[in-house]
Amino acid sequence: MDQTIATHSPDFFSDHAISSKAAGRSLGNRVLTTICVGLAFLTLIPLFSIVFLVLKNGLPLLKWSVFTGLPPAAGTVGGGFGNAVIGTFVMVGIALAIATPLGILSAIFINEYAPFSRLSKTVRFVAKLLTGIPSIIAGVFAFAVVVLATGKFSAIAGGVALAVLILPTILLTSEQALLGVQRAYREASFGLGATPFQTIWRIVLPEAMPAMMTGIMLAVARAAGETAPVLFTALFSQYWAQSVWEPTASLAVLIYNFSTLPYDYQIQLAWTASLVLVCLVTVSNVVAQMVFQKK
Amino acid sequence: MPKTMETTPGTSDAAESQPKVRTESQHAAREDFIKVDNFDFFYGSKQALYGINMRIPERQVTAFIGPSGCGKSTLLRNFNRMNELIDGTHYEGDIKINDRSIYDQKIEVIALRRSIGMVFQKSNPFPKSIYENIVFGLRISKQNDKKVLDQTVEQSLRGAALWDEVKDRLHDSALGLSGGQMQRLCIARAIANRPKVLLMDEPCSALDPIATAKVEELIHDLKKEFTIVIVTHNMQQATRCSDLCAFFYLGKLIEFDRTQKIFSNPGQKQTEDYITGRFG
């Protein structure tokens, strides 16, 4: 074969051309590595900025009284967001009450009963699409079916909107949890003469429970932080809620409402609410990860 | 363990098979093209190779045999320093190829790897066209002259006995080839860099018998030009296509001799036990 073809490259077997060309390539290599690492760390700057500002602006007002007080009227000082904390928990609770059974039962159907049926394939596809739907659309839906139907803004409407939002999260993570249960367990159970229900209830579900809890915690984290779905379904309230059928405050909407007001105290309160919200979301996420890692 | 540390193949046998090769080459084939001196190798704190000494001759096929985990692949992967890609490895001793240490500070590891081709156990064509797979080595050294590339593709594919099968679909994806064709493509890709040494790490273990026969035939042709070192689990393959054979056990080189000699009259009991299938 023609030896000339080889001469362009740095060659271990000849002395010339080793250092110059190879050195050029390794320099280029180092430049690219530096750029890549540099850009990666550049993205961390905004995050540190967010965490720093939330702490710096949020901590001064973080006292027990903000959890017991009511939101101050525009221009006044004092009070807190006790009703918003409760409102957030209530609406997340309503959302869980709707979405958890629906999501887990659907996951059981598509993984245990009929994994290859047309309905199951459709459910998986629809769940993927629901994850992609903008959160505000969940709000629009709840506005149409609850607010317009009942004629009033309410915690129920907010809860329904959040339920639509977290249903796919719970469904898809539950499916993964069920997939993680060994086939051999099911076969052993069926082999002993158990019915499908007994197998699922006594063998599969206990085994899949920790991973399912992860999904639910992730859903809680997501729902607690969402603003758009509750913005015009639960609206907001200056007062303690008397029932789930009246406008209800939430931390997220409080931050949104107060962020654009021209009063220092309200803006400070928005930062403190952000701090509480970020902590709530982060704790849910970390707990979710820990539950999962234990499995 | 036997203390046969300085192991060189029987010179009398070597002399018989050499002349034919010599007439076709530009210079005399060296008996000690690859020199391994007191070589130890460690994965973390676990020692994988113990005091290996061997001389591998130029333009012959040397087979490494031995049970799984005996260190044969580890040694092979040191010849082009692929083991450095694993964290926490280190070596003692030295390996010289053509009298130059592969660990020489002045040498870029990429230059070494370009000069030593490697074929892996599992064929690993890139998800690109057949053509682009072969010219990858040229392109990364900034060779983009179309004439040179075309010429290299044809020569390499002919060299790997694949040209006739793929010449009409050079720009199709390499992933559409059969298993045996993919492995020969990887050989073609390796020789496109015009290396002097070709390392093969169980190149046929994932192939069916017909594809294996083709690759073995190819190995026979390639040794006219390349120094080939092949790791194999298959005793028949070692007898069919190697000139020399090295038997490794528990990280040590037990025996190294002409293949004929190893399989007909092994010098060590362990070698005999292994090749007759008593363990391994």
Added chain:
Amino acid sequence: MNSPSPESSALDEYKSGPDIFRILCWVAAAATVATLAWIVYEIVKQASPAISEFGFGFITGKVWSANRDIFGVLPFLIGTVVSSVIAIVIALPLGLSVAIFLSEDFLPLPVRQVVRFVVELLAAIPSVVYGLWGIAVVIPLVQEYGAILAKNLGPSIPLFKGPAFGNSMLTASLVLALMILPTITAISRTALVAVPKTLREGAYALGATRWEAILGVIMPTAAPGIVAATILALGRAMGETMAIAMLIGNSSRLTWSLLSPSGTLAGLLANEFGEASGLQIASLMYAALLLVVLTLGVNIIGEAVLRRAQKNVAGAL
């Protein structure tokens, strides 16, 4: 245990009627599917007055005025696409860098784990907090440097025409880029890590340097996954609501300038739904319908690309 006739008792149990739990699960699964259909149906139903009033002209209409009952959504449609595309252009190189950084061993594993944790945290921060941060940090920055841009480039490039506002397309896009970065990073990283180790070894054995292996073999192999990541991030960006509503200025004026206030579909919904009535509600529903179609379309394409990407990688193994 006494077993007089095990055969018949076992058979009896199997005949004990239909599996009620199975039916329950089927109902839940069907309800999940019905939810999506119900969402679309409900929005179409509520939007129908506006659909019959404005028809296709709603999409090309440039005026949105609740006082005059004239509703055209073009400025918001354009704003949605433009803000998302700018965000992608900014976030893609950054997100890819992080993904490569996480999948290579430039720095020791503990450092990479910290970076990965931090990026995941970025994904968990609520949108409204991004908005608050944007008001405090990004708006002043854009105001200051935007004025300089407007002064120097404005006269010749319409994109930077002054006056420079803090609440602007540029501000919204910058924060949006930050918000979709975790999506791009996570999916791209998965695609990069899924590239078989043997391909990397093959490239190194041919004498490739690390970056020749990354750019020549690993990235091309992972390309379909990276494309899917980009499309899915685009879908997310289009639907992102709160931060945008707080930062973009919510103007329905059509303008070339990135330094001027603008609007998006999602921002429009967030701003006006709470106090809307009559034809305005129908028009907002119509706008919501467009947003659903847009994001569903982008997501379906993204999922299809992702599925093909995963098949491709499986084929290469």
